[in-house]
Structure formats: C-alpha cells, structure tokens
Amino acid sequence: MAQNILDHMMNGSEQGRQLLEVLSEIADEEQASIFFLPRWIDGIQINKSYSSKSLGFMLEELFENTELDAVLMYPKVLVLIKDPTKDIQRREALISALMQGKKVETYEFGEPGSSSNQEVLIEGEIIDWTTGEELPFATVSVNDSLMSTASNDQGKFSLKLLAGSYVLRFNFLDYTEKVVDLHAFDNGKIYVELEKESTQLDEVVVQGERTQDLTKSKIGRTYLNVRDIKLAPAFLGEVDLVKQVQTLPGVTTVGEAATGFNVRGGSVDQNLILYDGMPVFNSSHVFGFLTTFIPEAVNDVSFYKGGIPANYGGRASSVLDIKSKDGDLNRWNANIGIGMITSKAMVDGPLKEGKTAMAASLRSTYSNWLVNAIRTDYADLSDSKVNFYDATLKLTHLVSDDTKLSFTGYSSKDAFSLEGDTTYRWHNLQVSVRLDHQFTPQLGSDFTLGHTVYGYNVDNEDPRQASRLSYQINLTSFQSAFHLDKAEHKLDFGWQLTHYRFQPGKLEPTSGNSNAANITMDNQYSIESAFYLNDEWELNDKLRLEGGLRVPMFFSFGPAEVFTYELGEVKQVSTITDTLSYKGGKLIKAYFGLEPRLSVNWEFASEASLKIGYNRIYQFLHLVTNTAAVTPVDIWQPSGYYFRPQRADQISAGLFKDFRDKAYGLSTEVFYKFIENQIDFKDGARLILNNHLETELLQGKGEAYGVETSVFKNQGKLTGSLSYTYSRSFRTIAGASTSESINKGERYPSSYDQPHIVNLGWKLAMSKRHFFTGNFTYHTGRPVTIPLAVFGYDNNSVAYFSGRNQYRIPDYHRLDLALVVEGNHNKRKKWKGTWVFSIYNAYARKNPYTIFFRTSRAGVPEPYQLSIVGTILPSVSYNLKLN
Structure with a gap:
C-alpha cells in the first residue's frame, strides 16, 4: 500500500x-x-x-x-x-526575441479548448524571401529548448506538438533568424520567409556536419551550400563543386587533370552523380580541370559516403545529389561572372508572377590562349584548341498550394584538339520533368521522368587515316517517391525504372582517301529497376534509427550475339567455340539482390554522439579503362552474360562532439568496405572497339578501410577545418591460371590507393567586406607499375615490368590562397560586385601526375616525371549580381 x-x-x-x-x-x-x-x-x-x-x-x-x-x-x-507558470519558458523565449529586436510573426490555428491538449501537426516550408527558393536543412527550434527539427532537402518540415502556445525559431546559415509566436490548437501550415543577412561571405562553403548539428546529423552525410557564390581558392579562379568535394575527409583524386574523385578507396565510376535526379556520366571539362556544373545554377548539394539511404542505389561508394535552382517567382535577377578563361551569366525571374518562374544560365570559355602558351620539350601546343560550354534551363510552375511542376534542361559540350592530330569531343544532354504533390499533411510524393544522352567522338584528322570514333549512352528513367510522416516515423518508399541503350563504339572513315576501317559494334540494351523503403525512427530524444531495404533488379536484353569459349580454357579469340544469338527483347541475363541499409545515432552525452552505419549496394554498370585517370573516351560496360554486378558492403562508425555551444567540433570515423566482382584489365588489354571484352577484363575482390578525423572552428573572425584521413584500397584478382590473374593472384594496391590525406581550409574575416581564404592539401603519391629491366629478343627491346602498382610516384601537396573583396552591403543597391584574387599552387610545387619512361641511346629505360601544373597560377575574377 x-x-x-x-x-x-x-x-x-x-x-x-x-x-x-x-x-x-x-x-x-x-x-x-x-x-x-x-x-x-x-x-x-x-x-x-x-x-x-x-x-x-x-x-x-x-x-x-x-x-x-x-x-x-x-x-x-x-x-x-x-499551473499558469508552466508557460514561463515560452514567454521567456518571446521576450528574449523582442529584446533582440527580432520581428515576431503570429500564427493561430484553432481555438483554445476546441481540441485542448491534443496532439497537433504543424507543417511548413522555409524559403528565401528574395528568390522563393526552398532552404534545405534549416533549423527549427521550439521555446529555446533542445526540442528541434530541420527542414528536408525541399525546405519542408513538420512538428508534432501538444495543443498549446509556442515560440518557434527558424535559422539558416547567412540568413536572419525568424521568430514565430505560434498558438496551435489545431493542425496548420506555416510559410516562413528568411532574409539574407546584410553581411556575409557569399562563397562556396563546404558546410558538412560542422555547420549543421554535428551530433544529430546523419553519419556519412555532408551538405554543401552554394547559394551566393564568391570564389574560394580555385584553379584559375573557377568555382568547382567537385573540387570542393575533394577537400572532404575520405575523398581524394589521383591528381590534376583527373576527372571525378575517389571516395573511401572506391573507383571513380562508383560515385553516383545526380543532377535533378538524373545520373551524370561525365562531370568534367578540359579532362578534369573544371566540372560541368555552373555554381550559380545550383541550389544545394548533398554528399553521402556512408549510411546511404535506400532511395539511392546503383553506385558502390558515394552519392553526390545536386539540385538546381528554381527561378524567382517575384522579380528578375541576374548574375554575371568574368574570369581569365571563362565568362558566365545567369538570369531568373517570373514568367507569371507568383505562379511560373524561369532560371537560365550559360558558361563558355576563351581558354585557347592558355593552351597555346604551354611549351614543353616534347610538344608544341601553339595551334591546339580547347572549347567548351554548359547551359541550364529550369521552368517552375505552381499548379496549386499542394502541387508543383518543374522542367530541367541541361547541356554541355567539350572539344579538345592537338595540333594536326586528333580532336576529342564529348557531350551531356539531360531533360527531366518533375511533379511534386502533397496528398495529405502527412503524405507527399514526387514523380520524375527524364532522358539522358552522353557520348563522345574522336576525330582523326590525318588525311591517310581520317576517321571518326563515336560512343553513346541513351538513358530513360522514371522515378516515383512517396514520403509519409507519421508519429515518430518518417517513411520514404518508391519505385525506380531505368532503360539503357549503349552504343559501344563505331568507327567510320571521314574522307574518300582514308584507309581507316569501318567498324560498328552491336548496341547493348538493359533495364535497371528497384523498389525501396526507408524509415527514420526517433525512438527518443537521444536515440534515432534509420533503416531501409532496397530491392534492385537488372536485365540484359537482345538483340545481341554472345561468344562461348572452350570449357576450362582461357577466354581468348582462339578458344571461341560458338556464338549465341538473342533476338530483340529476349532476356540474356537477369540479376537480383537485396540491399539492407541501417544507421544509428545515439547521443550518449551532451553534444556528443556515437553513430554507426551499414549499407549494401549493387552496381550494374562498370567503367572500363586502363589509365590511372578516367578519360572521356573510356566506356561503360553493363552487367550481362559474363560481367557480374559489383556488390559493396560498407560499415562505418564514429564519435562526434561539439564544444562551447558548437563553436568547435571534433569527429572521428572508421570504415571498412568489401567489394565483390570489381573489374580490372589484363596487361596489354585492348578495350576500344572490342567485341569480346570478356577476354581482356577480369573480375575479383576489392577491399578498403580507414579512419577519418576532423576538427572544426565554426565561430569568430577565423574559421576553418583540419582533417586527416588514413585509408587503404586493395584488389585481389586470382583466376584459374596466371593469364586470368593479376599480380600472380596476390593482393595489390589499387591505382588510387593513397594512405595519408591531409586537408586544411580557413577563412579569415579581416573586415565585413574583406576575407582571406586558403586551402592546403597533401596526399601520398599514387601507385604505379614501372619497367624494371629491358632485354633483347628477336632484335627488339622488351621491357620487364614490376608487379601491378608496386611503386609510387612522389607525394602531392599544394597551397591555394584567395582574397575576396565584396562590394557595398547596402540592401537598397540594385547591384553588388565582388572581386576575387586567387593564387593556385602558391609555392609552385611541381606535383607529379605520372611517371613515364623513354629509352636512352644505351637501350635503357630512363624515368621522367610529368607535371600538369608545375608553376604558380595567379588569377582575378569579377562577379556582378543584379536584382
């Protein structure tokens, strides 16, 4: 009792x-x-x-x-x-906001007592007051307490509260805080417009977890804010989103002039790059010096390297999800940028005020002067040419308060010609239509239909061998996604369908006097489909789970001809025994899989958390290359009769800690990744215009592991971050015979294995308008295979090579600096100009890109180091914003 x-x-x-x-x-x-x-x-x-x-x-x-x-x-x-005093916390928050001079807006839903003390749902959307763009991952806090949430990648949020009165605070980086006095006795919707602060850096800012809530954010996710751009240190002053990604922990590249990036020991093709939901196969200009995305046209970027949600699939290592900018629904704006090698312009504004908007951008180059100025001991590039452009168009129409329709068009083209020799051309073209609809306050959806074309041409201009080599991928995709917000669960589920048509290669003479052959490879047809379910579950204030399941399917179809080989013999042309013919639409091979996903976030102490993530991903497309850096003329090979899909399993865990009210941050994360069916090439492989690639490629196992540590300073005049990554990446390809193995079947480093990586970035606010920024990067030299000796055979010199990737080129390190000078911050001004003075490779380091050998007069191979950028490169650019 x-x-x-x-x-x-x-x-x-x-x-x-x-x-x-x-x-x-x-x-x-x-x-x-x-x-x-x-x-x-x-x-x-x-x-x-x-x-x-x-x-x-x-x-x-x-x-x-x-x-x-x-x-x-x-x-x-x-x-x-x-007890009326229980409302003191809300009142104190309201008084605090008023004393700080904050503008307070009032929202009232229902009447007190009409549904008193019941749970109510408050939904909302956070947008930019000037442009009407959604602000993703903005923070919403309640009554100055620890209770908070964040908007999703479309700027939408929801709060479940007991009926009553509250003070809500809305915050986003570089925006003025908005305060709402909320009286919620029934469900309701809030539209929050945030205004930019009058003083800000306006640069490409790698926000990562340090500018979000380090302890609450998801494992392996980084958010890049590219809203108002001022140039940080960059190659010839050109803003480059991919180069910014390369400064993150666990991310690196094999060197300058290298397309793409490597994530946690993965290859370049294992990164899924999405532009408004559509995949991008080549994101580079000028062989990797620049990327094809115009920063002014980008709204936000999310990068995942671990704990990848179930709605993403098809690539084994990471996801770079880029969303384009909507046009301003209320007024016209313009951005103009002039640099040393490019100029760019963007305009956006209403076609019908409040209902329909347009955003268009264009960038082109005048970089021939730079290429013509290059002089080496081995080549004169004075007559060589480099040309490229990229353009975007986005139309947005608000059908109703619950429905939005948008169209995205994206195009880029490159041309690079060596004097009197060869011209390389490659192109991207994307169109997509997306419909967003909110069925109920809890259930929303989006549907996307799009088409992508990627291809290249190589023109041989020698009259005796005049020819054109062409390659192309056509992709059509449909995606349906649903989002259900119910109690402590946030469910995402949907279906994705993609049809591929590969043109593996076509060679044709381009003049009547040419001796070039005429070869046309058969097209390849495939379908990739996936169902997925993802659940974010908040068990309590300290423990959050995210789990999901993705079910991918891949089908290879005819028409096609498949060679069969003598059983037990090495696959080569001499052992072909028969040819299997598949008619159009007939199934050649099918693959199915299950991809579980799980991440856990446990806040075990104040501003400290332990995070664990696991994901399995199948990759059905393979990039076939025999060079260290990916080139535009590499080919994508779909899984099929001989090529099995890659399967990657990754587990990661980390400790994350904020200090002094998030003024400082510390994170340490470890990972292990195991990959089945990774492709590598045989020694001396011929990959272009090869009807039987299975004789030149081998599949084996990949393994990567490492630790990533970062420290951040987020407040004060000097802010920045320092990160160190220790990472290893290996492959093992052991076949039934020596000719079907690499490195005698023993484990060897991948060509992008770089154990030590250091990145330092800082921003010093010397005044409200002057900023000094810098980046320093260091990484271990990449592995190479070199000739160890030369011997004579039948009056020829034959090189004897080391095992695969058993030596390394010298280490890479570089310092970049920039001075940013902003114009007047007066809000009444219709134009704002910014000067950026940059220095790339400040101490003129001759970083090696590769090592090559030339035979001396004595017949001995002598090593030479090739540096792409071996000197200091200063630059100046000017950006003008009109509104």
Missing part, C-alpha cells in the same frame, strides 16, 4: 483511449483517489503506447507545454492542477 501511484506501470492498453477513462481505471485498480475537473482533460486522447512506462512519465509527457500538472498529496492520492 506504500507504493506511489505515479509509479504505476502502464501496459499499453491505454493507447487510443481517453485520458479520463484511463485514470478512472487506474484509480479503481490501485484503490487510489485522483482528483481533477473533468473539463480540464476532456478530449485528451493517448495516441501512443506507454508500455513499461510509469503513470508519472505518461502524465509528464501529456502535460508538457500545457498549464496542467500532477501533484502527489499522499502515496495513493493524486491531484491534477492548472
């Missing part, structure tokens, strides 16, 4: 019932007295189970943010009272 009635344990039967009924039942069961006025709790429904929780815990949660309280008079006597 001495038991406290508040210690009464609930059994779950209370879920879905009225509080009045449950309290009466408990009083009878415990032979206790509970005193209250029925009208105070009339209509309060218990919407979830409190099994194994005490009555006191349940009442405390139900009465949170209300005037109700429970007072224990005796062990078996409980009194419910109204």
Whole structure:
C-alpha cells in the first residue's frame, strides 16, 4: 500500500483511449483517489503506447507545454492542477526575441479548448524571401529548448506538438533568424520567409556536419551550400563543386587533370552523380580541370559516403545529389561572372508572377590562349584548341498550394584538339520533368521522368587515316517517391525504372582517301529497376534509427550475339567455340539482390554522439579503362552474360562532439568496405572497339578501410577545418591460371590507393567586406607499375615490368590562397560586385601526375616525371549580381 501511484506501470492498453477513462481505471485498480475537473482533460486522447512506462512519465509527457500538472498529496492520492507558470519558458523565449529586436510573426490555428491538449501537426516550408527558393536543412527550434527539427532537402518540415502556445525559431546559415509566436490548437501550415543577412561571405562553403548539428546529423552525410557564390581558392579562379568535394575527409583524386574523385578507396565510376535526379556520366571539362556544373545554377548539394539511404542505389561508394535552382517567382535577377578563361551569366525571374518562374544560365570559355602558351620539350601546343560550354534551363510552375511542376534542361559540350592530330569531343544532354504533390499533411510524393544522352567522338584528322570514333549512352528513367510522416516515423518508399541503350563504339572513315576501317559494334540494351523503403525512427530524444531495404533488379536484353569459349580454357579469340544469338527483347541475363541499409545515432552525452552505419549496394554498370585517370573516351560496360554486378558492403562508425555551444567540433570515423566482382584489365588489354571484352577484363575482390578525423572552428573572425584521413584500397584478382590473374593472384594496391590525406581550409574575416581564404592539401603519391629491366629478343627491346602498382610516384601537396573583396552591403543597391584574387599552387610545387619512361641511346629505360601544373597560377575574377 506504500507504493506511489505515479509509479504505476502502464501496459499499453491505454493507447487510443481517453485520458479520463484511463485514470478512472487506474484509480479503481490501485484503490487510489485522483482528483481533477473533468473539463480540464476532456478530449485528451493517448495516441501512443506507454508500455513499461510509469503513470508519472505518461502524465509528464501529456502535460508538457500545457498549464496542467500532477501533484502527489499522499502515496495513493493524486491531484491534477492548472499551473499558469508552466508557460514561463515560452514567454521567456518571446521576450528574449523582442529584446533582440527580432520581428515576431503570429500564427493561430484553432481555438483554445476546441481540441485542448491534443496532439497537433504543424507543417511548413522555409524559403528565401528574395528568390522563393526552398532552404534545405534549416533549423527549427521550439521555446529555446533542445526540442528541434530541420527542414528536408525541399525546405519542408513538420512538428508534432501538444495543443498549446509556442515560440518557434527558424535559422539558416547567412540568413536572419525568424521568430514565430505560434498558438496551435489545431493542425496548420506555416510559410516562413528568411532574409539574407546584410553581411556575409557569399562563397562556396563546404558546410558538412560542422555547420549543421554535428551530433544529430546523419553519419556519412555532408551538405554543401552554394547559394551566393564568391570564389574560394580555385584553379584559375573557377568555382568547382567537385573540387570542393575533394577537400572532404575520405575523398581524394589521383591528381590534376583527373576527372571525378575517389571516395573511401572506391573507383571513380562508383560515385553516383545526380543532377535533378538524373545520373551524370561525365562531370568534367578540359579532362578534369573544371566540372560541368555552373555554381550559380545550383541550389544545394548533398554528399553521402556512408549510411546511404535506400532511395539511392546503383553506385558502390558515394552519392553526390545536386539540385538546381528554381527561378524567382517575384522579380528578375541576374548574375554575371568574368574570369581569365571563362565568362558566365545567369538570369531568373517570373514568367507569371507568383505562379511560373524561369532560371537560365550559360558558361563558355576563351581558354585557347592558355593552351597555346604551354611549351614543353616534347610538344608544341601553339595551334591546339580547347572549347567548351554548359547551359541550364529550369521552368517552375505552381499548379496549386499542394502541387508543383518543374522542367530541367541541361547541356554541355567539350572539344579538345592537338595540333594536326586528333580532336576529342564529348557531350551531356539531360531533360527531366518533375511533379511534386502533397496528398495529405502527412503524405507527399514526387514523380520524375527524364532522358539522358552522353557520348563522345574522336576525330582523326590525318588525311591517310581520317576517321571518326563515336560512343553513346541513351538513358530513360522514371522515378516515383512517396514520403509519409507519421508519429515518430518518417517513411520514404518508391519505385525506380531505368532503360539503357549503349552504343559501344563505331568507327567510320571521314574522307574518300582514308584507309581507316569501318567498324560498328552491336548496341547493348538493359533495364535497371528497384523498389525501396526507408524509415527514420526517433525512438527518443537521444536515440534515432534509420533503416531501409532496397530491392534492385537488372536485365540484359537482345538483340545481341554472345561468344562461348572452350570449357576450362582461357577466354581468348582462339578458344571461341560458338556464338549465341538473342533476338530483340529476349532476356540474356537477369540479376537480383537485396540491399539492407541501417544507421544509428545515439547521443550518449551532451553534444556528443556515437553513430554507426551499414549499407549494401549493387552496381550494374562498370567503367572500363586502363589509365590511372578516367578519360572521356573510356566506356561503360553493363552487367550481362559474363560481367557480374559489383556488390559493396560498407560499415562505418564514429564519435562526434561539439564544444562551447558548437563553436568547435571534433569527429572521428572508421570504415571498412568489401567489394565483390570489381573489374580490372589484363596487361596489354585492348578495350576500344572490342567485341569480346570478356577476354581482356577480369573480375575479383576489392577491399578498403580507414579512419577519418576532423576538427572544426565554426565561430569568430577565423574559421576553418583540419582533417586527416588514413585509408587503404586493395584488389585481389586470382583466376584459374596466371593469364586470368593479376599480380600472380596476390593482393595489390589499387591505382588510387593513397594512405595519408591531409586537408586544411580557413577563412579569415579581416573586415565585413574583406576575407582571406586558403586551402592546403597533401596526399601520398599514387601507385604505379614501372619497367624494371629491358632485354633483347628477336632484335627488339622488351621491357620487364614490376608487379601491378608496386611503386609510387612522389607525394602531392599544394597551397591555394584567395582574397575576396565584396562590394557595398547596402540592401537598397540594385547591384553588388565582388572581386576575387586567387593564387593556385602558391609555392609552385611541381606535383607529379605520372611517371613515364623513354629509352636512352644505351637501350635503357630512363624515368621522367610529368607535371600538369608545375608553376604558380595567379588569377582575378569579377562577379556582378543584379536584382
């Protein structure tokens, strides 16, 4: 009888019932007295189970943010009272905001008592006041407490609150805080417009987890903000999103003039790059010096390297999800940039005010002067040419308050010609249509239909061998996604379907006098499909789970001819025994898989968390190359009769800690990745225009592991980050014979194995308009295969090579600096100009790109080091914004 009635344990039967009924039942069961006025709790429904929780815990949660309280008079006597002082926290937050001069907006939904003390759903959208663009991952806090949430990648958020009054604060980097006095007694929607602060850096900012909530953000995810751009240190002053990604922990590249990036020991083709939901096969200009995305046309970028959600698939290592900028629905704006090798322009504004908007951008180059100025001992490039352009167009139409329709068009083209020799051309073209619709406050959706074309041409201009080599990929994709926000769960589920048509290669003479052959490879047809389900589950304030399952399927179809080989013999042309013919639409090979995904975030202490992530991903497309750096003339090979899909399993875990109210941050993360069916080439492989690639390529196992540590300083005049990554990447390809193995079947480093990586970046605010920024990067030299000796055979010199990737080129390190000078911050000004003075490779390091050998007069191979950028490169650029 001495038991406290508040210690009464609930059994779950209370879920879905009225509080009045449950309290009466408990009083009878415990032979206790509970005193209250029925009208105070009339209509309060218990919407979830409190099994194994005490009555006191349940009442405390139900009465949170209300005037109700429970007072224990005796062990078996409980009194419910109204305590007006319980609203003090909200009032203090409101007074604090007013004293800081914040503008407070008021929202009222329902009347007090109409659904008093019931749970209500408050939804909203956070947008830029000037442009109308959504602000992703903005912070929403309640009553200056630890209770908070964040908007999703479309700027939308939802809060489940007990009916009552609250103060909401909305924050986003470089924007003025917005305060809302909310009286919520029924469901409602809030549209929050944030205005940019009058003083800001306006640069490409790698925000990562340090500018979000380090302890609460998802493992392996980084968010890059590219909203208002001023140039950080970059190659010839050109903003480059991919180069910014390369400064993140666990990310590197094999050197200058290298397309793409390597993530946690993965190859370049293992990175899924999406532009408005459509895949990009080649994201580079000028063989990797620049990327094809115009920063002014980009709204936000999310980068995943671990704990990848189930809605992403098809690439084994990472996801770079780029979303383009919507046009301003209210007024016209323009951005103009002039640099040393490119100029760019962007305009956006309303076609129909408040309903339809357009955003268009264009960038082109005049970089021939730079190439013509290059002089080497081995080549004169004075007549060589480099040309490229990229362009985007986005149309957005608000069909209704719940429906938005958008169209995205994207195009880029490159041409690079060596004097009197060869011209390389490659191109990207994408079009997509997306429909966003909100069915109910809890259920939303988006549907995307798009088409992508990627291809290249290589023109041989020698009259005797005049020819054109062409290659192309055509991709058509449909995606449907649904988003359900229910209680503590956020569910994402959907279906994705992609049809591929590969033209593996075509060679044709381009003049009547040419001796070039005429070769046309058969097209290849494939379908990739996937169903997925992803659930974000907040168990309590300290523990959050994200789990999902993706079910990918891949089908290879005819028409096609497949060679068969003599059983037990090495696959080569001489062992072909037969040819299998598949008619159009006939299934050649099918692959299925299950991809579980799981991540855990446990806040075990104040501003400290432990995170664990696991993902399995199947990759059905393989990039076939025999060079260290990817080139535009490499080919993509779909899985099929001989090539099995890659399967990557990755587990990662880390400790994350904020200090001094997030002024400083520290993170350490470890990972291990194992990959099945990774492709590598045989020594001396011929890959172009080869009808039987299975004789030149081998599949084996890949393994990568490492640790990534970063420290951040987020506040003050000097901010920045320092990161160190130790990472290893290996392959093992052991076949039935020596000719079907690499490195005699023993494990060898991949060509992008770089054990030590250091990145340092800083930003010093010398005044409100002057900033000094810099980046320093260091990484271990990449592995190479070199000739060890030369011997004579049949009057020819034959080189004897080392094992695969058993030597390394010298280490790489570089310092870049920039001075940013902004114009007047007066908001009334219609134009704002910014000067950026950059220095690339400040101490003129001759970083090696590769090592090559030339035979001396004595017949001995002599090594030479090739440096792409072996000197200091200063630059100046000017950016003008009109509105």
